Amino acid sequence: MEGTTIIAVKKDGETVMAGDGQVTLGNTILKSGAVKIRELMDGKVLAGFAGSVADAMTLFERFEGKIKEWGGSILKAVVELAKEWRTDKVLRRLEAFLLVADKESIFLVSGSGEVIQPDDGVIAIGSGGPYALAAARALLRNTNMSAEEIAMEAMKIASEICVYTNDKIVLKKVR
Numbered sequence: 001m002e003g004t005t006i007i008a009v010k011k012d013g014e015t016v017m018a019g020d021g022q023v024t025l026g027n028t029i030l031k032s033g034a035v036k037i038r039e040l041m042d043g044k045v046l047a048g049f050a051g052s053v054a055d056a057m058t059l060f061e062r063f064e065g066k067i068k069e070w071g072g073s074i075l076k077a078v079v080e081l082a083k084e085w086r087t088d089k090v091l092r093r094l095e096a097f098l099l100v101a102d103k104e105s106i107f108l109v110s111g112s113g114e115v116i117q118p119d120d121g122v123i124a125i126g127s128g129g130p131y132a133l134a135a136a137r138a139l140l141r142n143t144n145m146s147a148e149e150i151a152m153e154a155m156k157i158a159s160e161i162c163v164y165t166n167d168k169i170v171l172k173k174v175r
Helices: 053-067 074-087 129-142 148-161
Strands: 007-010 014-019 021-025 030-033 036-042 047-050 096-101 105-112 122-126 168-174
Touching: 007 047, 007 096, 007 129, 007 148, 014 036, 014 047, 014 096, 014 148, 036 053, 036 168, 047 053, 047 122, 053 074, 053 096, 074 096, 074 105, 096 122, 105 122, 122 129, 122 148, 129 148, 148 168
Parallel strands: none
Antiparallel strands: 007 014, 007 122, 014 168, 021 030, 036 047, 047 096, 096 105
16 A cells, blocks of 8 residues: 555553655655544544545545444444445445554454454554554664654654655544
8 A cells, every 4th residue: 555654552551643644646746744644532533544535534434433333432333344344345445444543442444354453552554554563663662652752753764764655744642
């Protein structure tokens, strides 16, 4: 998935999500300040995307509906979204990944039916995701940095390596 980097980090009771602002079309940068993370449920839930913007907006709307339907349970909402995404004839054509997080949990959701909760409290998606993930894991294991500091530094490192990721980083905290 080319075009973005989103990371979620959970540490010491703090959950954050950060994403870069670059929008690309092929090998051309179209925009540098896009916001790819949304606050839902009055900031109690964060959702970030990598992939097609139109597809991501559709997923945000579906996820928000599911989370309301299931009384704020993101586990039930992501499982139900993944089932619908995989089986619906229109939705299964969507090309995006979704990260969602609340105070207790972080999940990656994909159109292939994947619902992944990381073991170590950190996960990343997008073209710069592997770089941000590696940096965040190293920082998590070897420093006393906060979740916010880890996410920001991991995104900076990814932006120095991935040509589809810039350093215009937006960070949001779960309230």
